[in-house]
Amino acid sequence: MNPTAPPASGVRTPWEELPPAVRDAVAGVLGGAVVHAETQTGGFSPGVASRVGTGHGRRAFVKAVSAHTNPHSPALHRAEARNAAALPPAVPAPRLLGSHDDGTWVALVFEEVDGRQPHVPWREEELGRVLDAVAELGRSLTPSPVAAPPVAEALAEDFSGWRRLCARPREELRGRVDAWPLDRLTRLADLADGWPDAAAGDTLAHADLRADNMLLTADGRVVFVDWPHAVRAAPWFDLLVMLPCVRAQGGPDPEEVFTAHPLGRDADPDGVTATLAALAGYFVEHSLRPAPPGLPTLRAFQRAQGEAATAWLRRRLAPGPA
Structure with a gap:
């Protein structure tokens, strides 16, 4: 399958444009001024994202943003x-070295990981490495070592996409939403209503696994970066959320991957379908919104994921709700 998703792209602010006070704060964390x-590139964080x-000779990765770049x-x-800061040392994630928050600018300083993002379109060997690492992540983060919010609480609004679309005139959506979901909005919303119980669990889920949130190292490790969305959920939640993006970036059939994976093969089928319906509704409904500041390709990226998630859902529902 050829990729349908555009590159993940946030508008980057050069390190040199950070206010002096923020650069001084980073220097305080690192014990010396940044000289390089x-x-x-890659990823949906606007603002600064720099290896410094x-x-x-001390190295680090710094990300920083202000409300002027993006209010959220x-x-x-x-x-x-x-x-x-709360992740156990054994979790394959960069260690947080320090942070700065002056009420306007927020800067995070992480250990530098000597790695690269997976190739897109996905390559079979690299995807295999990632799928193995996701399985280990699910095992090692159960029970959750972090007091993250339950998934149903954190994503209650986001995962109500079909219900919100039901409230809009169909003619307003025609041509913007594919015919199959558009003709079944109420049925899909009813199906997705079951997701909070289905996805509940005590596994710490990253909840935003994509190629641009992973680094492959030369020694065979997979390091998962960017953890702002972490929630407590079912062990298979991360796998389900990841696969529509993998599909949209040239990867294999998500149904075949999910049902063969250690975290997916024993999952309750009805619960998975309900959660997939909610995920598809999230992507489709959000893709119709205006682009947020600093993230020009986000909506097209969400549309591609929505198409992949809806196609997967349609397969699971075959021949589909009438």
Whole structure:
């Protein structure tokens, strides 16, 4: 399958444009001023995302954002700081070295991981590595070592997409929503209503696994980055959320991957279908919204994931609700 999703892309702010007080705060964490910074591409965080080095040779990864860049991003950075600080050392995630929050700018300083994002379109060997790592992540994070919110609480609004679309005139949606879900909005909303109980659990889920939130290292590890959305959920939740994106980026049939995977093969089929319906509704409904500041490709990316999730849902419901 050819990729249908555009590149994950946030508008990056060069390190040099950070206010001096923020750069000084980062220097305080690292024990020396930054003398080299390389902006990183890929991912949906607007603002600064740079690999940096000090004059003493210390390396780190810094991300920083202000409400002027995107009004919602500072809160996400604050959540990521809390979650990253609470992750046990054994979790394959970058360690948080320190943070800065002056009420306007939020900066996070992480250990640098010597790795790269998986290739897109996905390559079979790299996807196999990631799927193995996701299985281990689910095992190692059960029970949750972090006091993250329950998934039903954290995503109650996001996962009500079909219900919100039901409240809009069909003619307003025609041509913007594919015919199959558009003709079944009420049935899909009813199906998705069962997701909170189905997805409940005590596994710490990353809840936003995509190629741009992973780093592959030369020694065979997979490191999962960007943890602001962490929730407590069923062990299979991360796998389900990840697979529509994998499909949209040239990966294999999500149904075949999910049912063969250690975290998916024993999951309750009806519960998985209900949660998939809610996920598909999230992507489809959000893809219709205006692009948020600093994230020009987000809505097209969500549309591609929505198409992949809806196609997967349609297969699970075959021949589908009338």
